[in-house]
Amino acid sequence: MAYISSGVACSHVPALGVASDKGITGDDYYGPIFKGFEYSRAWMEAEKPDLVFLVYNDHCTAFDARIIPTFALGCASEYPPADEGWGPRPVPVVKGHRGLSAHIAQSLVLDAFDITIMNEMEVDHGLTVPMTMMFGQPDAWPCPVVPLAVNVVQYPAPLGSRCYALGKAIRKAIESYPEDLKVCVFGTGGMSHQLQHQRAGLINSEWDARFMDLLVNDPDQGCQIEHIEYLREAGSEGIELVMWYVMRGALNENVEEKHRFYHVPASNTAVGHLILENR
Amino acid sequence: MAEQKPYDDIPGTIVFDSDQAAKGYHLNQFCISLRLQVNRDAFKADPEGYIDQYAMTADQREAALNQEWNRLLELGGNIYYTSKLAAYHGINFQELAGLMTGKGSTAYRAMMVAGGRSIEGNRYKSEWQDD
Ligand SMILES: [Fe+2]
Numbered sequence: 001m002a003y004i005s006s007g008v009a010c011s012h013v014p015a016l017g018v019a020s021d022k023g024i025t026g027d028d029y030y031g032p033i034f035k036g037f038e039y040s041r042a043w044m045e046a047e048k049p050d051l052v053f054l055v056y057n058d059h060c061t062a063f064d065a066r067i068i069p070t071f072a073l074g075c076a077s078e079y080p081p082a083d084e085g086w087g088p089r090p091v092p093v094v095k096g097h098r099g100l101s102a103h104i105a106q107s108l109v110l111d112a113f114d115i116t117i118m119n120e121m122e123v124d125h126g127l128t129v130p131m132t133m134m135f136g137q138p139d140a141w142p143c144p145v146v147p148l149a150v151n152v153v154q155y156p157a158p159l160g161s162r163c164y165a166l167g168k169a170i171r172k173a174i175e176s177y178p179e180d181l182k183v184c185v186f187g188t189g190g191m192s193h194q195l196q197h198q199r200a201g202l203i204n205s206e207w208d209a210r211f212m213d214l215l216v217n218d219p220d221q222g223c224q225i226e227h228i229e230y231l232r233e234a235g236s237e238g239i240e241l242v243m244w245y246v247m248r249g250a251l252n253e254n255v256e257e258k259h260r261f262y263h264v265p266a267s268n269t270a271v272g273h274l275i276l277e278n279r
Numbered sequence: 280m281a282e283q284k285p286y287d288d289i290p291g292t293i294v295f296d297s298d299q300a301a302k303g304y305h306l307n308q309f310c311i312s313l314r315l316q317v318n319r320d321a322f323k324a325d326p327e328g329y330i331d332q333y334a335m336t337a338d339q340r341e342a343a344l345n346q347e348w349n350r351l352l353e354l355g356g357n358i359y360y361t362s363k364l365a366a367y368h369g370i371n372f373q374e375l376a377g378l379m380t381g382k383g384s385t386a387y388r389a390m391m392v393a394g395g396r397s398i399e400g401n402r403y404k405s406e407w408q409d410d
Contacts, residue, residue, distance in 0.1 A: 014372070060359045064311045065304055085314045085366050153359055155296040194396075196358040197349055198291030200376040201387060203395025228285045232402050236292050237358075265391040267373050 002100065002174045002181035006047060007247045007255070008040075009215070009274040012056060012129040012188045015267040017089055020132045033271055036261035037133050043258065043275055044134050049184035051097055052145045053170065055246040056126035056188045057152045059084070062118075069116035070158050071166065073108070074123075074147035075101035082122035091128050091137075097144040100177055104146065107173035113166055115148075123147060130188045133273075152189065152240045156227055160242045164223035167249020174250070187247025189240030191262070191272035192233070202235040203270050208262065211241060212274060216257050219248045237269075252278040290407040291380075295357040303355020306343065309333035310360035313367045322367065348379050 016033065019025050025034040061082045063069065079094040108115050127147055135142060148170075151157060158166075167185075174183055191211070194202040211234070214222030223245050230239040259275040286294045293299065300307075309330060312318045322329040330340055342350040346368060351361045365375045377387035390396060400406045 060307075060311050060357075060363075061314070065300065065307045065360070083314065085363055153295065153357065154300050155294050192395075194292065195362075195372065195376060196379065197293050197352055198380055199289070199396065199401055200291075200380050201390055201396040202398065202401060203391075204398040205394070207398070231286050231292070231294060232289050233398060236289075236294060264394050268376050268391060270395070 002177040002179055002183060004171055004174055004183045004185055004250055005049065005278060007185045007187065007251045007274075007276040008130070008134060009187045009244045009247060009272065009276075010130040010133055011190055011266070011269060011271045011273065012126045013266040013269045013271060014084075014125040014129065016271075017125050017129040017132055020137065021090055030266075033263050033266055036263055036271075036273065039259050040134055040273065040275060041136055047184065048182070049143055050181040051100065051143050051183050052186055053148070053174070053183055053250070054127055054130065054145050054186040054188065055148045055150060055243045056130070056186075057240060057243065058149045059124055059126060060153065061124035062122050062149070068151050068154055069149070070151045071113065072116040072118050072121075072149040073101060073105050074118050074121050074149070075105055076118065076120055079121055079123045079127070079145070079147060081128055082124045084124050089125070089128050091132065092140045094123055094127065094131070094141060094147070095144045097146055099179065100174070100181065101146050103177050104170060104173040107176065108166075108169055111169040111172065113169050118149070121147070121149070126188060130186055134186075148246065150243050150246070152242065155239075157239050157242050159227070160223040160225050160245045163242045163245040164219060164249040167246040167251075170246070171250040185247045185250045187244035189243050190234070190238060191241065191270040192235050192238045193269035194235030195237050195268055199235070201268060203264050204233050204235070205262070205264060205270065207233045208270055208272055212260065212272060215244055215248055216255060216274065216276065219245065223248075251276055254279040288404050290401060290404045293352040299355045300357070301355070303339070303357065305333045305335040306339040306351065306354065306356050307360040309335060309343065310356065310364045313363045319367055348375060
């Protein structure tokens, strides 16, 4: 049977993808960030998941304002990297897993999560940057990915508590799939950042640290953080952090924090990263 | 009478909610169209002709053509969309933030390297009135 072994939280700042693609990951600005992920790439090589379930948001790439699904599950055989305005990132095409996707899609709807099904989808930096941070620059990604795109661009994003409950439903779906698959769940986005208007550049490191503590050790409380708190304390784009709760919901109540990394800044954003193993 | 929203008191922030999205739909679709080279070429060849394909208001049209970044947000634009218009003009995300904050890109980048804008004094509009 399929099972979930671990979870990864990871910011998906586009500049980190650019740094990797341009080969400037060792410079003064990006060096400390990529150093913080050295542990992670070694961990990933040992962990060797058979599949990654990756929670991210699209940034008006696959979905512009015409269609805004709150939760959209990738059910395709492959997901090409999208052209976000400067050509697609030179990273491998992301391979999907139709069988597992179809099973999760059916299981979620019957579990009262009325998700949107995406049989074709291009993926932007929200998905490809965490892949780069965790897997480096291989010729092909080492395992297939099932992506879940969450609307966090048009307010309101889904509630943290709803994301947490969805994570639990995803776990139930994965654990009822007959193929032997070891699954690692990624929650991406964040941490505190605001990209817009006069308050752009907001960073709240104390809040970010508390957010990570709650996520790891008391998710039942942490998932109750209200939208107004994200907006005010973590910045208007910091609300992406609700996606980390989908990942957390898919894990055991008790997890072991194997790795934590936090750095300011990458471009306009605080970079946060966790590796959690089921206990 | 406009409805009071819990985030109305956050300074320097336009929350892209359903009302803003409804106001900004055509503006945002114009901006996102510039993701593709073929549309960037068409806009370059005939800016007014190109923008007039989108049913935006006169204010939105003017703000887009004049690159008024904060006003675009106030008129229903969203940053992930307006940043595509900025990219068309060769302005990257961090430079755009420098413009929106009024700091300019050098001072803005320095602020970020020094840890970013502190949350202290930046939670409520009332905290900004003393400046
Ligand atoms: Fe994002």
